Amino acid sequence: MVIKSPQDFGAGILFILFGAVGLYVGSDLTFGSARNMGPGYFPMIICGLIALIGLIVTVKSLAIEGPAIERIQLRPIVFILLAIAAFGILIAEIGAVISSILLIMFAAYARRDVKPVETVVFAVTTAAFVVIIFVYALGQPMPVWWGR
Amino acid sequence: MEVFEHLATGFMAAGSLENLMFCLIGVVLGTLIGVLPGIGPIPALAILLPITFGLDPLSSLIMLAGIYYGAQYGGSTTSILVNMPGEASSVVTCIEGHQMARKGRAGAALAIAALGSFFAGTIGTVFIAAFGPPLASIAQQFNSPDYFALMLLGLTMAIVLAHGSVLKAVAMVLIGLLLGLVGTDINTGLTRYTFGLSGLWEGIDFLPLVLGLFGIVEIIRNLENPPPPREAISTRMRDMWPTKKEFKEAYPAALRGTGLGSLLGILPGGGAVLASFASYTLEKKISKNPRKFGTGAVEGVAGPEAANNAAAQTSFIPLLTLGIPSNPIMAIMMGAMIIQGIQPGAAVMTTRPDLFWGMVASMWIGNLMLVVINLPMIGIWVKLLSVPYRLLYPAILLFCAIGVYSTSTEPFMMVLMIVFTVFGYILFKLGCEPAPMVLGFILGPLMEENLRRSLVISRGDPTIFIDRPISATLLVATVLMLCLIIFPQFRKTREEAFQEE
Numbered sequence: 001m002v003i004k005s006p007q008d009f010g011a012g013i014l015f016i017l018f019g020a021v022g023l024y025v026g027s028d029l030t031f032g033s034a035r036n037m038g039p040g041y042f043p044m045i046i047c048g049l050i051a052l053i054g055l056i057v058t059v060k061s062l063a064i065e066g067p068a069i070e071r072i073q074l075r076p077i078v079f080i081l082l083a084i085a086a087f088g089i090l091i092a093e094i095g096a097v098i099s100s101i102l103l104i105m106f107a108a109y110a111r112r113d114v115k116p117v118e119t120v121v122f123a124v125t126t127a128a129f130v131v132i133i134f135v136y137a138l139g140q141p142m143p144v145w146w147g148r
Numbered sequence: 149m150e151v152f153e154h155l156a157t158g159f160m161a162a163g164s165l166e167n168l169m170f171c172l173i174g175v176v177l178g179t180l181i182g183v184l185p186g187i188g189p190i191p192a193l194a195i196l197l198p199i200t201f202g203l204d205p206l207s208s209l210i211m212l213a214g215i216y217y218g219a220q221y222g223g224s225t226t227s228i229l230v231n232m233p234g235e236a237s238s239v240v241t242c243i244e245g246h247q248m249a250r251k252g253r254a255g256a257a258l259a260i261a262a263l264g265s266f267f268a269g270t271i272g273t274v275f276i277a278a279f280g281p282p283l284a285s286i287a288q289q290f291n292s293p294d295y296f297a298l299m300l301l302g303l304t305m306a307i308v309l310a311h312g313s314v315l316k317a318v319a320m321v322l323i324g325l326l327l328g329l330v331g332t333d334i335n336t337g338l339t340r341y342t343f344g345l346s347g348l349w350e351g352i353d354f355l356p357l358v359l360g361l362f363g364i365v366e367i368i369r370n371l372e373n374p375p376p377p378r379e380a381i382s383t384r385m386r387d388m389w390p391t392k393k394e395f396k397e398a399y400p401a402a403l404r405g406t407g408l409g410s411l412l413g414i415l416p417g418g419g420a421v422l423a424s425f426a427s428y429t430l431e432k433k434i435s436k437n438p439r440k441f442g443t444g445a446v447e448g449v450a451g452p453e454a455a456n457n458a459a460a461q462t463s464f465i466p467l468l469t470l471g472i473p474s475n476p477i478m479a480i481m482m483g484a485m486i487i488q489g490i491q492p493g494a495a496v497m498t499t500r501p502d503l504f505w506g507m508v509a510s511m512w513i514g515n516l517m518l519v520v521i522n523l524p525m526i527g528i529w530v531k532l533l534s535v536p537y538r539l540l541y542p543a544i545l546l547f548c549a550i551g552v553y554s555t556s557t558e559p560f561m562m563v564l565m566i567v568f569t570v571f572g573y574i575l576f577k578l579g580c581e582p583a584p585m586v587l588g589f590i591l592g593p594l595m596e597e598n599l600r601r602s603l604v605i606s607r608g609d610p611t612i613f614i615d616r617p618i619s620a621t622l623l624v625a626t627v628l629m630l631c632l633i634i635f636p637q638f639r640k641t642r643e644e645a646f647q648e649e
Binding site: 025040043053054056081083089096104108122123133142 | 580
């Protein structure tokens, strides 16, 4: 078996998984009948269709040439996710200003050759700016500093 | 004339100092984000969505509409000056507009695009005012089977218009529908697909979904494949005025584009993208000198720009009268309306006339503001293009994170945003386009409800969909669209159309 279109093969498998999980989790829900649709009726049909399309896409990927999956670069996605996670965990504890600065610092490292001084200056100004807009101008409720 | 009375109500509501200000903020912010290369209206709307939540419903809708037009205008500017389309609907502007710019007519191209868009926007506004109410009364004859058939047609159109593989687009729509069903089933009160997480009881939150899929994935994409640095072609205010010849070529094209765009905007699945491609094809077909297309044809800028703006306006009609979004952008608009506590549909016009007409009026005001801020201030927007990406993306990311946090302090929202970022990243790697998924996500619960009601009415007999003339017509249209996808010749043109990107 040779995979001729890696992108489609991956997509097909993803769809099959999606459909299968949907069918499995949804199997507890009452299916009902067309006349009296249960909560499982519509989702089960959709999951079935997703899995079916997944199957077709997978089979086609074995027969028809297609694009390769681009190499996954870990650095951007890892640092971007870290930045969001740090912000999400810390904002309630240490306030918007410092968690915003942290987010920008983390995000900056998603690229190579970071300029540390520029990043710090930029982080502090942007954090101040964003907090002024969201907290003072738009009146969004969020802690500015810690201990509140 | 009732139309003018309605419009007067609208201008009263939209013309308050406060709303004018929000309209201005909207178009400025929209242009600001839209000018950035690679960011089209969908990510722009997603990124700026949270700042509108604190406002009252009318102001927030006015601002959102402003953001949308602003982003589209901004996208055209970038297309013409840098040859980098921010979104599918400015791809064609890129073809001719950038060629004009390289010939030293950048200013004229910008002016033609702006004036054409403004003209189309004006007609589009009148169009909504004139056709909104009659369509809303037709909408009142719509019954569950008709709604279901209409949504089916809309989703099919979204599939036809999506990039890349048709099968994958179908799967994306279906996954969207399924994600839309997560949460508590309205009829039985049972929770579905919540995996025991209380954060999912009320369904998947819209904001982390769109921000993850469009805002943040976009950043990661740009970081992985940094766009090659391109020099923006500079222009000055005094070079803006089109020559007499250019004007003569431009205005009939803008007229045709406006007409075509207004019509295509109303169709399910229609919208700015379809309209600009259709107008470009039309101009090329009827031109006496088709060979100049591709080398900076004025008609190729005026027509599509007018068409996409007209369609951007009239695509609000199905949303505001039927409560059904016709494309992913309108799906985001609908998501925003629901968050504001407004269920879009024919009822809005009668229960909240100030809201409906205020929004319509603000569209025209917004378009006027865009011409004013775009033409004289073009230098500022060009400067913005030179802000390095290494500074832009952390700021955008921070904006997304604060936006989510300001609407809900639940840490679960951040988790959702991370999950959808990862999901969107996987989809990007596998060559699946997420835009049709958003449409499915918004339509999921509506489709289920209308299917259920239809089948209750007919006691489980599916022929109800064929018996009713409205739904039968819509279903025939759906089948025709499906045939078009399968029919090899059309498929080829579709592939070619997207090749040009």
